[in-house]
Amino acid sequence: MHIFKEIAPLRDHLKSLRSGQSSIGFVPTMGALHKGHLGLINASKNHNDITVCSIYVNPTQFGNPEDLAKYPRTLEQDIDLLEQASCDVLFCPSNTVMYHRAEPLTISFDKLDRILEGEFRPGHFSGVAVVVSKLFNIVQPDIAYFGQKDYQQVMIISKLIEAMKFNVQLHVVPTVREHDGLALSSRNQRLSVDERNRATVLYQGLRATQQGLIQGLPLSELRTRVAALCDSKGVRMEYLEVVDQDTFEVKESPTRAVILIAAYVGNVRLIDNLVVESQDEIA
């Protein structure tokens, strides 16, 4: 695996591959890699000649300095995992490389960046959009791979690609879960054993909401139930919402909806989501 910390040598390397007509798949990450990330790498390897992974904990998408400071950083282990997964190129830049000086611009997305994650993490999606724009312009991939776990982020990046006319296809890969339903997340590494067990309540809440919606129960009632379920596990629910899968508008019917949850388990904020397709209603 070729490892680059600077932009120019990476560009040179990729330019020669590109002129040889190699297609480039790209998996942007913040490191602390888990099986979810490796699923993205595998998807990229199945579709492309060359797979590029980036590891960069982007400060501008963290509103909370403690969250940034405590975000897991496991670069040596990440490199081993990427080598095992036969990733071709790793880009792991410093802050100085990514932000020449104080970031001069921000990107706003009408309503989409002010609801759900955007409401509780102001500025988060501008940080995401800016860093993904930088990475797209550096790597110039044919296809970029993102995990469905960060559903709203995927919506933002989809709009970013459309608006900026990035010549990049977006592939969304389903969330990878533990045996008890917990969505894989780098932040899970920060949980104690006890917190790890209690964290399954997010997925249980999503499933209960899914079933309740299919039974025709109102979301307000389901939200109260799930908040109580979280409370019973010492988990503080931040939001539980149902939106249209495509438009992200608030949704009444459960068809083509996505249910999203955010909750604090101890000091660690976790998010998860569950897509409800029409066939789920029949099941």
Added chain:
Amino acid sequence: MHIFKEIAPLRDHLKSLRSGQSSIGFVPTMGALHKGHLGLINASKNHNDITVCSIYVNPTQFGNPEDLAKYPRTLEQDIDLLEQASCDVLFCPSNTVMYHRAEPLTISFDKLDRILEGEFRPGHFSGVAVVVSKLFNIVQPDIAYFGQKDYQQVMIISKLIEAMKFNVQLHVVPTVREHDGLALSSRNQRLSVDERNRATVLYQGLRATQQGLIQGLPLSELRTRVAALCDSKGVRMEYLEVVDQDTFEVKESPTRAVILIAAYVGNVRLIDNLVVESQDEIA
């Protein structure tokens, strides 16, 4: 000259040229081409194997619907001028091609987009930044050429390139002027003969301000004088400001400063600027 109205065929055409190692120079315009634009085309032809010009009157950078409706459109004549200048490629997309649906995002630039042009044309620089981002991602030029006449626009694009890590060099080409100093502008086409003559007051005001600053006169006094000069010609000055050439901060000393003016001549809003180098002080 190859003319493209759609993105995909343009990308295919440029991809084959790029894989042959041709360098691509890019001149984005809103059409109604004049000698200023042709200077940009010539600069690009001198530096690059292939020169691409775009003609697109971008609605999202117009706050004033009348200004958008009356912006001169002279495509047939523009094509003749580009053919004579041996431009290689013209991209002239429709609104539908450039904006798939309502634009989902806006770009903000800290203070830079809220002063001068930004103050009098709210949203203008977001429109500029978005459309230039689209065009950069479509054309993927090595070098992009912009006129110094739109000085603040050049500052915005410089910050956009830096922040988004566009792999594009920015070349700024000096303003082309008529014999009496009037800066060439597509909007000059909207002036009557009488207005055209009175419009020279913008350049006269800039020169008077330059001389006054070198003599140590305060800007407030110079601003009053230039406003009176404009008034005497029936021209309404909107602003006259002096900022640092590089940082765009308000400037007290005239060294490495740029003086910027905006004024209405009849219903037509014109802008101009004059850079004050240290040697100007000695002269």
